[in-house]
Amino acid sequence: MTDHDRARLDYANLLASHVDGGLEAARLEGDLAVRFRAAWEEVQRRRASGDMGFLELPEATEAVAAVKDVADGFGQWFEDVVVLGIGGSGLGAIAVRDALLGPFWNERDDEARDHFPRLHVVDNPDPSTFGRLLDRLDPGRTLFNVVSKSGSTAETMAQYLVARAWVEEAVEADRVRGHFLFTTDPRAGALRSIAEAEGIPALSVPPNVGGRFSVLSAVGLLPAAVCGVDVDGLLAGARDMMSRCREPDLAGNPGALLATLLHAADTEAGRHVHVLMPYADRLRSFAFWFQQLWAESLGKARALDGGPAHTGPTPLASVGASDQHSLLQLFIEGPKDKVVLFVSVTDRGDDLTIPAGHPDMPSLAYLGGHTLGELLDTERRATAEALRREGRPNATILIPRVEAHALGELFMLFEMATVYAGALYGVDPLDQPGVELGKRLTYGLMGREGHEAPDIDDGDPRFIA
Ligand code: PA5
Numbered sequence: 334m335t336d337h338d339r340a341r342l343d344y345a346n347l348l349a350s351h352v353d354g355g356l357e358a359a360r361l362e363g364d365l366a367v368r369f370r371a372a373w374e375e376v377q378r379r380r381a382s383g384d385m386g387f388l389e390l391p392e393a394t395e396a397v398a399a400v401k402d403v404a405d406g407f408g409q410w411f412e413d414v415v416v417l418g419i420g421g422s423g424l425g426a427i428a429v430r431d432a433l434l435g436p437f438w439n440e441r442d443d444e445a446r447d448h449f450p451r452l453h454v455v456d457n458p459d460p461s462t463f464g465r466l467l468d469r470l471d472p473g474r475t476l477f478n479v480v481s482k483s484g485s486t487a488e489t490m491a492q493y494l495v496a497r498a499w500v501e502e503a504v505e506a507d508r509v510r511g512h513f514l515f516t517t518d519p520r521a522g523a524l525r526s527i528a529e530a531e532g533i534p535a536l537s538v539p540p541n542v543g544g545r546f547s548v549l550s551a552v553g554l555l556p557a558a559v560c561g562v563d564v565d566g567l568l569a570g571a572r573d574m575m576s577r578c579r580e581p582d583l584a585g586n587p588g589a590l591l592a593t594l595l596h597a598a599d600t601e602a603g604r605h606v607h608v609l610m611p612y613a614d615r616l617r618s619f620a621f622w623f624q625q626l627w628a629e630s631l632g633k634a635r636a637l638d639g640g641p642a643h644t645g646p647t648p649l650a651s652v653g654a655s656d657q658h659s660l661l662q663l664f665i666e667g668p669k670d671k672v673v674l675f676v677s678v679t680d681r682g683d684d685l686t687i688p689a690g691h692p693d694m695p696s697l698a699y700l701g702g703h704t705l706g707e708l709l710d711t712e713r714r715a716t717a718e719a720l721r722r723e724g725r726p727n728a729t730i731l732i733p734r735v736e737a738h739a740l741g742e743l744f745m746l747f748e749m750a751t752v753y754a755g756a757l758y759g760v761d762p763l764d765q766p767g768v769e770l771g772k773r774l775t776y777g778l779m780g781r782e783g784h785e786a787p788d789i790d791d792g793d794p795r796f797i798a
Contacts, residue, residue: 337679337733339573340742342587344728346721347594347672353724354669356597361583361590369583369593372756375637379752384763386541387748390549391571391741397564399536400551403514404558407534408450411476415466416454416556417492418480418516420629421544423456424622425553425744426480430454431618432740433562449561450476458488463495472503478514478559480552482538484522487775493524516551543763545626548744563737570741578749588749591728595672595750596757598726599646604672607646608664611676612653612713615735619676620650623747630751630762637759644758654712661716665723673720673727675713676743680734681706 349355379385390396408414416426430438430452439451455463477496481489493513500512510533517524519537528535536551547553549571558564578588598604607627609620632645651660653675664671687708689701700708713729720727730746732739755762776784 339733340587340739340746341731342590342728343731344590344594346717347598347726347728352721352726354602355726356594356602360597361593365593365597366583368757369589369753370581372592372753373581373589375756376752379763383541385752386539387543387546387549388575389539390542390547391568391575391745393539393550396537396539396551397554397568400554400558400564403534403536404555407511408476408514408555408559409448411450412474413470414450414452414476414478414556414559415470415496416452416478416480417489417496418454418478418552419456419486419488420625421547422480422482422486422489422516422552423454424545424618424625425548426452426556427454427456428618428622429548429553429557429562429567429740430560432615432735433557433567433737434560435615438560447561450559452556452560454556455492456488458491463492467496467499472500472512475500476512476514478516478555479524480516481522481524482518482542482544482547482552484515484517484524484526487772487779490523514555516555543765545629546748546763548622549741566737567741567744570738570743571745572741573738574742574745575749578745588746589753591746591750592753592757594728595646595674596754598672600758602726603670604726605646606649606671608649608651608660608671608673609676610651610653610656610673611678612709613676613678613681613735614652616676616678617650617652619740619743620652622744624648624650626747626751627754629765629768631754631758631760632767633758633760634767635760637761642758642760644760653716654709657712657716665719665725669724671725673717673725675717675727675729677710677713677729677731678706678733678735679731681709682734 345351347355348358350358380388416423418426434452438446439453453466455466479489479493497509500509504512510531513533515524515528515533515535516538517535518540525535527533536555538547538550538552542550549568554564557567578586580586583589583593595607609623611617611620627646627648633642636642664673684704684706686704687700687702691697692701717727717729732743752762773784774787774789777787778789
């Protein structure tokens with residue numbers, strides 16, 4: 334594999350040699366290398382204590398075989414597969430679907446889908462979305478993959494109950510369980526108990542793999558495999574990136590560099606907003622996956638040593654060139670609080686040549702003979718340069734194509750960068766105590782047993798007349 338076949342990070346525009354206020358390159362061999370070494374040791378320690386199960390996923394051959402078994406067998410009996418899962422239990426599947434199945438998968442006919450099912454991922458329990466989806470589906474030909482590691486998340490459980498009643502109304506009682514597949518903890522939680530009691534097939538999320546790190550487990554692999562995605566390629570890409578990100582040497586480790594550069598930009602240069610801006614529609618959902626990973630892992634009130642932390646950069650998902658006409662003005666002239674991370678795709682495969690129409694109109698004529706992919710990539714380069722000239726740091730991740738191997742590399746690159754960044758910030762990147770309170774209050778308000786209805790301070794609203 335040559336350098337051009339793998340994901341590469343070009344960070345020149347983060348350095349003082351290229352951008353005003355950038356980082357002195359020598360520091361990457363000096364204090365930042367020393368600081369990273371300590372972060373690396375912390376990650377090794379947590380890995381050795383068994384906390385970082387996501388690092389085992391690319392080599393979990395038995396679990397992958399179980400996924401393929403279901404996907405290639407019983408998964409193919411259906412026309413529509415509906416994933417019900419939220420946060421880390423939904424965003425990875427959406428990212429894989431949009432990147433690797435490409436646009437309009439669900440609108441294609443059977444032949445154009447190679448007879449694989451349509452794939453819907455419903456994360457939000459918004460009745461207008463879920464209700465309209467059910468209206469379009471045939472219960473007799475639909476499989477619901479209910480994904481919840483805890484098996485108790487209110488949104489997903491509510492959707493499961495709605496889906497279950499909808500199936501029960503349409504098919505014979507002894508066939509209901511055949512329309513469900515659970516992805517959950519191997520032992521604990523309501524979904525596991527229901528699966529065991531009713532013989533509903535269930536795949537496992539390893540207990541030491543957190544939701545937002547679970548895309549390469551059955552959580553993301555089953556929806557991918559059931560639609561014919563090359564999951565071996567995805568996992569091979571993750572393995573390749575993982576071996577590059579294991580090094581204690583900062584300069585040779587892309588995940589370490591990404592974490593170190595973004596952490597330094599945030600904590601030393603006030604660049605608190607980290608924008609991920611792929612120039613590819615297929616990677617738009619990947620940017621949203623990153624947004625959750627970075628936010629939930631690094632936004633913490635407590636440090637590892639128990640003291641206060643209040644750390645965390647704000648991630649922002651964006652897409653080029655669309656957001657050049659929306660957010661870019663802010664990035665270029667607004668507060669100097671951002672780092673923009675582009676993703677560039679070298680080979681778009683199905684590129685379109687722009688015809689040489691209207692040769693007498695200079696505002697159109699120059700486009701003729703170029704391709705749409707060329708235009709997108711030129712815009713990315715021009716935007717990076719414009720940002721640089723205005724003293725706005727940016728970097729670019731280059732991938733050869735949007736295909737399984739590259740996506741696997743991207744997932745692992747950001748997962749590794751996240752755990753290294755957690756160690757640099759001195760926080761636990763694997764927990765999310767901040768979202769628990771809202772969950773508990775919801776349980777109380779919705780009347781869940783064992784949860785008292787709380788007093789909510791929303792009894793005195795102020796409206797404009
Ligand atoms: O990353 C996380 O841990 C969360 O976003 C969870 O994935 C999300 O809350 C859903 O949890 P569960 O899979 O238990 O339903």
